[in-house]
Amino acid sequence: MDHGVTSSTLGAVGAAGLSPLDLFLHASFVVKLVMIGLVLCSIGVWAVIAEKFFLLRRVNREATEFEDRFWSGGSLDDLYESDGARPMNPMAAVFGAAMGEWRRSARIAGADLARGGARDRIDRAINITVARENDRLGRHLVFLATTGPVAPFVGLFGTVWGIMHAFGSIAAMHNTNLSVVAPGISEALFATAIGLVTAIPAYVAYNVISNSLDLFTDRMEAFGTEFAAILSRQSEERVERADAVADRKA
Template identity: 80%
Template sequence: MDQAVNSSALGAAGAAGLSPFHLFLHASLAVQLVMIGLVLCSIFVWAVIVEKVLLLRRVNREATTFEDRFWSGGSLDDLYDSEGARPVHPMAAVFGAAMGEWRRSSRIAGIDVIHGGTSERIDRAISITISRETERLSRYLVMLATIGPVAPFVGLFGTVWGIMHAFSSIASMHNTNLSVVAPGISEALFATAIGLLTAIPAYVAYNLISRSVDNFAERLEGFGTEFAAILSRQSEERGSGRS
C-alpha cells in the first residue's frame, strides 16, 4: 500500500517536473531568454498567419465582386468614378491605374486613339500597381521565411547551453544519478521543442501564403492584360468612327 502511494507521488512529481511552466522556471537564465524569444516569435508567426489568411480571403472576395460588376456591361466611366478613382482593394487599384492613365492621355492628346506610347504607359501603370499591391500583400512574409529556418537553431543553442549548465551542476555535485541528470537535460531539450513548434508553422505558412499571393498576382495580371486590350480596342473603334 505504502509502495503504491509512493509510486503515485513520484509519478505526480515527475509529471509536474515535466510541465512546460516547471521546465521554464528551473532553466538557466540564458535558456529562459531563448524560450521567451521563441515564444514571442511563435506569437508573431500566428498573428501573421491569421492576418494573411483573412486578408487574402477578403481581397479575393472583393476581386470577384469587382469582376462581376466589370463584366456586367456597365459604363467603365461610372465604374471608375465609383471604385477606380479611390480604390480600396487591389483589383480596383489596377483598374483605376489603367483607366486614369487612359483618361489623362486622351485629354492631353485631344483624341481617343491610344498611340503606342500611351499603350506602353498604361501597361507600365498596371505593372507598377500590381507590384505595389503584391508587395503589400507579401508584407511580413520575409519574417516567416527567416523565422522558419532560424528558430530550430536558436532552440538548439538553448539546448546546448542548458546541457552545458546541467553538466556543470552535475560536476559540482559529483553525482551522475539519473534523477540528478534528467531535470537539467529536460529543461534544455524543451528549448529545442519550442524552436520546432515555432519553425514548423512559419515554414509551412510561408510556402502556402506565398503561393496564394502569387496566384492572386497572376489574377491581377490577367485582368490587367484584358483591360488594356479592351481600352486599346475601344480607342481604335472610336478613332475609326472619327475618321
C-alpha cells in the same frame, strides 16, 4: 559556485516533474531568455498567419465582386467614378490606374493607343500598381521567412547552453544517476522543442501564403492585360469612326 542549474534545482525539478512550466522555471537565465524570445516569435508568427488568412480571403472576395461589376456591361466611366477613382481593393486599384492613364491619354492625344505610347504607359501603370499591391499584401512575410529557418537554431543554442550548465552541476554533485541527469537535460531540450514549434508553422505558412499571393498576383496581371486590350480596342474603334467621319466630309 553558480553553474546555472544547481543541485537543489535538479532535485526540485525531479520532485515537481517535467511539465513545460516546471522546465521553464528551473532553466538557467540564458535558456529562459531563449524560451521567452521563441514564444514571442511564435505569437508573432500566428498573428501574421491570422492576418494574412483574413486579408487574402477578403481581397479575393472583393476582387470577385469587382469583376462581376466590371463584366456586367455597365459604363466603364461610371465604374471608374464609383470604384476606380478611390480604389478600396487591389483589383479596383489596377482598374483605376489603367483607366486613369487612358483618360489622361485621351485628353492629350485623342486616346490613340494604336499609334502612340499611350498603350505602353497604360501597361506600365498596370505593372506598377500590381507590384505595389503585391508588396502591400506581402508585408510581414519576411518575418515568417526569417523565423522558419532561424528559430530551430535559436532553440538549439538554448539547448547547448542548458546542457553545458546541467553537466557542470552534475559534475559538482558527483552523481550521474538518471534521475539527476534527466531534469537538467530535459530543460535544455525544451528550448529546441519550442524552436521547432515556432519554426514549423512559420515555414509552412510562408509557403502557403506565398503561393496564394502568387495566384492573386497572376489574377491581377491577367485582369490588367485583358482590360488594356479592351481599352485598345475601344481606342481603335474610336479612331476608325473618326476616320470614317473625316472621309465622308471629304
